[in-house]
Each structure stands twice: as structure tokens, then as C-alpha cells.
Amino acid sequence: MAGVSSDFRAFPADPAAVARLGGLGLDYRVLSPDDREALAVWSGAEHRGFHHPRPTPETVEREVALLQERRVHGVYDPELGDGIPVGTVASWPTGLSVPGGRSVDGWAVSAVTVAPTHRRRGIARAMMQAELANAVTAGAAVAMLTATEATLYGRYGYAPAARAATLEIDRRRVEWAGAEVPGLVRFVTDAAGFRRSAGQIVRRQVARTPGEIDRWPALVDRVLGLDDPDGESARATRVARYDDARGQAHGFVSYRITRDGMGAGVVEFDFLAAASDEAEAALWRFLLEQDFVSTVRARLRSVDEPLRWLLVDQRAITTTVGDHLWLRILDPAAALEARRYEGPGSLVLELDDPLGHASGRYALEVSARGVAEVQRLDGGAQDASGASTPTGATAPTRRSKPAHGLRLGVDALAAMYLGDARASLLARAGRIEETGPGSLAVADRLFATNRAPRLSIWF
Ligand SMILES: CC(C)(COP(=O)(O)OP(=O)(O)OC[C@H]1O[C@@H](n2cnc3c(N)ncnc32)[C@H](O)[C@@H]1OP(=O)(O)O)[C@@H](O)C(=O)NCCC(=O)NCCS
Structure with missing residues (x-):
């Protein structure tokens, strides 16, 4: 992100939003990365805004560390006197991969919530318009986000720019039609030791795929189960990697198998990163050829996944497509x-x-x-x-x-x-x-x- 200002957390809160929200008796401000306590309270408000359970102290600790790397805004209602923001938004400069193997300077907007007690007073609008102003101040050419609802962001000039597919594959109909690959799929038993390779694979995937945004290290830690190794999610997760014929890791998948009682399992994954088509095909085959499994469900996949050309029976796959990346040209x-x-x-x-x-x-x-x-x-x-x-x-x-x-x-x-x-x-x-x-x-x-x-x- 050479073109984007490095002090993106330091410039003052957007004056138009300060004035507009001030007119509603609300206080809109940028939180200091050093104010860990305010960031922890903000994190709790964001969980509430997304209807998530209250976060554990460990989750808050991890989130505060991430928020310290971002520009964090809160909207506060002094009437409440509890110091909990009624509006949240966090943003940061990041590259967006574009056709041709390059990236454009972008501004990612995340964690947009307004407390249900304060909805439909224009708080989200003030925050969203301020984010466009922040992006311009930081020197970004585009802003981007992912959305809970498709009706929220068109009004600010965003449009769906990359869709995502959910694929559900009937395991019993799977017969592999792809070529044999020369490498090897193996389980990752030392996730910490694999961290560096995983980061490199993810970077290569991001670079070769228009629509991907730069990853932050904590994300790779999470999919490898390193952020909370004893937590329920990490224990249910398995990681497998693909090494090419020379023993170089070119892809990995983080997946879980859930079982309903004594029934066959359902393989679920939303993080398969591959730096080559060979690695991607090999990992798909590994996931699809598991025994005692009825269904494989993959989320956040491409709308032009080569998978159907790798199977004899294309009707084994049910595909659902929806908007995913929302982009705003500035x-x-x-x-x-x-x-x-x-x-x-x-x-x-x-x-x-x-x-x-x-x-x-x-x-x-x-x-x-x-x-x-x-x-x-x-x-x-x-x-x-x-x-x-x-x-x-x-x-x-x-x-x-x-x-x-x-x-x-x-x-x-x-x-x-x-x-x-x-x-x-x-x-x-x-x-x-x-x-x-x-x-x-x-x-x-x-x-x-x-x-x-x-x-x-x-x-
Ligand atoms: C979505 C949310 C942030 C909206 O906050 P808000 O402060 O009530 O929104 P505003 O009052 O600023 O509304 C701005 C505009 O969006 C519209 N809008 C707001 N929420 C909407 C919704 N859920 N569906 C359709 N339109 C919506 C308003 O009608 C208004 O339209 P207009 O100004 O063009 O006439 C809030 O409802 C929320 O926190 N929802 C749960 C968390 C969530 O989904 N966040 C979005 C993350 S991507």
C-alpha cells in the first residue's frame, strides 16, 4: 500500500460526521490505538451489534490487538453514561487484487453496527459517508466491504464487484475425472511450524485472484487454529496441505467434519488457499473422497470454479451464488x-x-x-x-x-x-x-x- 498514508489512524474524525451526529446529541470520535480499555468496550458493542454472544476475555484481547492496527470510530450517546458506543466502524488501508496480477490502493470498511436502540436516525449514513472521506484523505482509489444485507450500501455508490458461491457436493455421486497430480496431500500436525508457508501460499493466492484483499496475520493464525488452540473451533478443525512433487507446499485447507448422531459426516470448509491449480484440484479431491461422509459443503468459492470439470457427474454439485465483495470507486x-x-x-x-x-x-x-x-x-x-x-x-x-x-x-x-x-x-x-x-x-x-x-x- 505504497500510495496510502501511513498515519491513517492519526487524522481527525471527519468534521461533517462530527457535526451531523453532534446535531443528534451524539459524540463521534476516533479511538486511540493506545486506549485498550475503550477498544475492549467497543469490541463488546460490535459483538452486540452483530447479534453475537458476549465475547470472552480472550476474544476481546485478540480483537483489541487487531483493532490497534485499524482506524476505529465509535458513536457515543452521553445520555446513556455507560461509555458503550451506539455506533461502530473500523477501517484500514489495504491492497485489492485487480486483473493483471497487480493491486490497487483500497480502503476496507468493517464492523459497521448501530445499536438497535438508536437505529434509523442516520448514524450509519454519517459513519459511511465519513469512511468515504477517510478513504480519500488516506489516498485510496477505492473503498470496499462485505455486507450482511444487500440493501445497505448501494446508496453510497458501492456495488457488488465479486460474487461468491456456496457449493454443496453429494459425496456418493463423486467420481474423479481430473488428472492425477504428482504431489502429496498430508495433514498439518505442526500448525505453528506451517504458519510461514501458509502465509506465503495465501499471499500467492491473493496476488493471482482479482477481488481478493491483502490478509492480516491474525487471519492465518485463526484458520490454522493457532489463536485459540484449545478452543472448541480449533479442536474441530483439521488442516491438510498439498506438497508438489519437489515437496514444496502449494496449498492448504482448513476444514471440519460435523456429524449428526451416528450419521455420516458433513465436510465443511471456507478456507482453501492454493497457489496453483494443481494444489487446488488435489485438495478438492482429498475433501471429496473422504469415507463415511455424505456431503461436502464449501463456502466463499469462485463462481467459475473448475470443479465441475474435475468430476464425472456434474450434477453432484449444487451451487448457490450471492454478492460478496462490495466496491466503491473513489x-x-x-x-x-x-x-x-x-x-x-x-x-x-x-x-x-x-x-x-x-x-x-x-x-x-x-x-x-x-x-x-x-x-x-x-x-x-x-x-x-x-x-x-x-x-x-x-x-x-x-x-x-x-x-x-x-x-x-x-x-x-x-x-x-x-x-x-x-x-x-x-x-x-x-x-x-x-x-x-x-x-x-x-x-x-x-x-x-x-x-x-x-x-x-x-x-
Ligand atoms: C444496518 C445498520 C448499520 C443501519 O444503521 P442505521 O443507523 O439504522 O442506518 P441509517 O439510519 O443511517 O440509515 C441509512 C439509510 O440506510 C437505510 N437502511 C438502514 N438499514 C437498512 C436495512 N437493514 N435495510 C435496508 N435499508 C436500510 C435507511 O433506510 C436509510 O436510507 P436513506 O438514508 O437512503 O433514506 C444497523 O441496522 C445495524 O447495525 N444492523 C445490524 C448489523 C449489520 O447488519 N451491520 C451491517 C454490517 S455490513
């Missing part, structure tokens, strides 16, 4: 230049952003190598085709072809940015208009990706 030029395209080609994007951050006209020029240059056109003179000349740029001397262009909302750009929704699909839904004939086809080609975007965690 700096269109930086965001568009960060990813790679199926070039060459050019497009003028006329962006409408009701909150103002990204509104404007942008010329996207993609080279044959798929590298983009973006120029902001606002204020430039318009030619007969409706295309603008960039402010300060020299007008082309030979007569140029009419520009291809799209008129769209900032949320539609987020939906197509990682390759999840094609421009032509969004146009069919009335979310995008082309400003010149053939523009949707150009956009479909430029933004196409060979791997569907995917985010494999909640945050």
Missing part, C-alpha cells in the same frame, strides 16, 4: 490505471456520482499490451462526436474516429471494474448507456478477464 483515474485490459482500445467514461467523489469525464486509452492511461476530460472542448479534448492536451491533428463512450453511475463502474458484470449486461438492465455505437462491445472486450473475480474471506 478515484476513477487511479483505479482504472491499476488494472490490465484486453487492449488495445479506448473509451470515454461519463461518470455520475451522487456523492460527488468520482463524477466527471474520463478518457481510457489502452495500449496493445493492455496498459491503460486515463485522462480527466472535464472542462475540455467537445468535438463533433461528443468526445472531449483533455484539458491542456494537444488536440490530434488528423481527423480522429468518433470516440466510443459510456454514460454510467459510479456503482456500475464498480460492478464491471474487476470483470464481474459485463458492460452490455449492465446496459440491458438500464445501468449503462452507450454514447456511440459499438461502445458496449468495446467495453466488454477491454474489461474481460480470464478469471472471475473472487473474494474468499469476510472482513
Whole structure:
């Protein structure tokens, strides 16, 4: 995250949110990373907000350590006098993997809760708009989050940008059709010793998958059962790894098998990290070929998982797909230049952003190598085709072809940015208009990706 300010926890609370919430008699503030007590109380409020049980002291301890790495805001109602926030939100700068194996500077927003005693007074709106301002102050090109409900965040310019699939596989119908792999699946018996390799595998998976965000170390500790080794969840979890023919670990899965009475087990997992397709296939096979198991249930999987091509009977798999990563473009030029395209080609994007951050006209020029240059056109003179000349740029001397262009909302750009929704699909839904004939086809080609975007965690 080279481009993002390192003192992201230090700048003051957004004045607009302070004023708006102050008008409701509420106090909105940034918590100091050193105030462990306030962070512990905040953590309890967040658990309550998400309808989770009260956290144990050990859980609070772990969460405070994580929160110290984040920018944490609370909304307090002085009338209550108990020091427990009625609104919570935490955020941090993080990379988002984009097509082409690179990442864009992003701002992750998490832990958005408002106490049920204080709902629908505009507290969440004030906090969410402040997070967009914080992201801009920190220098992020995009903001992102995962959502409990799909109706919450469109109003702030976010859109679903990577979907997630839940796969349920009928174990009795599984017959492997994939190639034999040269390596070996083995149990991880020394989770602490595997920690470093696990971190590297996760980093490689994140880098090769558009839609993934950078991981924090505590997350890997949790999936390996290291954060609370004697806890119920860790004891129920098993970890298996795939080593290639040279003995190098290329993937691992953290899974559990649950049993209802004396019945066969159900394998469940939501964390299978693979740095290669070979490792991914090998781990799938290991999970699917367990005896005394009726079902394998995998969550947070890709919508273009190769799995069905690895089985003889594709109908063994039942797939449910839903929105998962929600993305908000804040700096269109930086965001568009960060990813790679199926070039060459050019497009003028006329962006409408009701909150103002990204509104404007942008010329996207993609080279044959798929590298983009973006120029902001606002204020430039318009030619007969409706295309603008960039402010300060020299007008082309030979007569140029009419520009291809799209008129769209900032949320539609987020939906197509990682390759999840094609421009032509969004146009069919009335979310995008082309400003010149053939523009949707150009956009479909430029933004196409060979791997569907995917985010494999909640945050
Ligand atoms: C979702 C939640 C944060 C909303 O807080 P809130 O302070 O009541 O929300 P606000 O009053 O600021 O509402 C802002 C807007 O969102 C809408 N909204 C709020 N909650 C909504 C919901 N559950 N479904 C649909 N719309 C909702 C409001 O109608 C309002 O719309 P408008 O301003 O465009 O007219 C709160 O209900 C909550 O904590 N829920 C449980 C935890 C959770 O799901 N958090 C979200 C984590 S991703």
C-alpha cells in the first residue's frame, strides 16, 4: 500500500460526521490505538451489534490487538453514561487484487453496527459517508466491504464487484475425472511450524485472484487454529496441505467434519488457499473422497470454479451464488490505471456520482499490451462526436474516429471494474448507456478477464 498514508489512524474524525451526529446529541470520535480499555468496550458493542454472544476475555484481547492496527470510530450517546458506543466502524488501508496480477490502493470498511436502540436516525449514513472521506484523505482509489444485507450500501455508490458461491457436493455421486497430480496431500500436525508457508501460499493466492484483499496475520493464525488452540473451533478443525512433487507446499485447507448422531459426516470448509491449480484440484479431491461422509459443503468459492470439470457427474454439485465483495470507486483515474485490459482500445467514461467523489469525464486509452492511461476530460472542448479534448492536451491533428463512450453511475463502474458484470449486461438492465455505437462491445472486450473475480474471506 505504497500510495496510502501511513498515519491513517492519526487524522481527525471527519468534521461533517462530527457535526451531523453532534446535531443528534451524539459524540463521534476516533479511538486511540493506545486506549485498550475503550477498544475492549467497543469490541463488546460490535459483538452486540452483530447479534453475537458476549465475547470472552480472550476474544476481546485478540480483537483489541487487531483493532490497534485499524482506524476505529465509535458513536457515543452521553445520555446513556455507560461509555458503550451506539455506533461502530473500523477501517484500514489495504491492497485489492485487480486483473493483471497487480493491486490497487483500497480502503476496507468493517464492523459497521448501530445499536438497535438508536437505529434509523442516520448514524450509519454519517459513519459511511465519513469512511468515504477517510478513504480519500488516506489516498485510496477505492473503498470496499462485505455486507450482511444487500440493501445497505448501494446508496453510497458501492456495488457488488465479486460474487461468491456456496457449493454443496453429494459425496456418493463423486467420481474423479481430473488428472492425477504428482504431489502429496498430508495433514498439518505442526500448525505453528506451517504458519510461514501458509502465509506465503495465501499471499500467492491473493496476488493471482482479482477481488481478493491483502490478509492480516491474525487471519492465518485463526484458520490454522493457532489463536485459540484449545478452543472448541480449533479442536474441530483439521488442516491438510498439498506438497508438489519437489515437496514444496502449494496449498492448504482448513476444514471440519460435523456429524449428526451416528450419521455420516458433513465436510465443511471456507478456507482453501492454493497457489496453483494443481494444489487446488488435489485438495478438492482429498475433501471429496473422504469415507463415511455424505456431503461436502464449501463456502466463499469462485463462481467459475473448475470443479465441475474435475468430476464425472456434474450434477453432484449444487451451487448457490450471492454478492460478496462490495466496491466503491473513489478515484476513477487511479483505479482504472491499476488494472490490465484486453487492449488495445479506448473509451470515454461519463461518470455520475451522487456523492460527488468520482463524477466527471474520463478518457481510457489502452495500449496493445493492455496498459491503460486515463485522462480527466472535464472542462475540455467537445468535438463533433461528443468526445472531449483533455484539458491542456494537444488536440490530434488528423481527423480522429468518433470516440466510443459510456454514460454510467459510479456503482456500475464498480460492478464491471474487476470483470464481474459485463458492460452490455449492465446496459440491458438500464445501468449503462452507450454514447456511440459499438461502445458496449468495446467495453466488454477491454474489461474481460480470464478469471472471475473472487473474494474468499469476510472482513
Ligand atoms: C444496518 C445498520 C448499520 C443501519 O444503521 P442505521 O443507523 O439504522 O442506518 P441509517 O439510519 O443511517 O440509515 C441509512 C439509510 O440506510 C437505510 N437502511 C438502514 N438499514 C437498512 C436495512 N437493514 N435495510 C435496508 N435499508 C436500510 C435507511 O433506510 C436509510 O436510507 P436513506 O438514508 O437512503 O433514506 C444497523 O441496522 C445495524 O447495525 N444492523 C445490524 C448489523 C449489520 O447488519 N451491520 C451491517 C454490517 S455490513
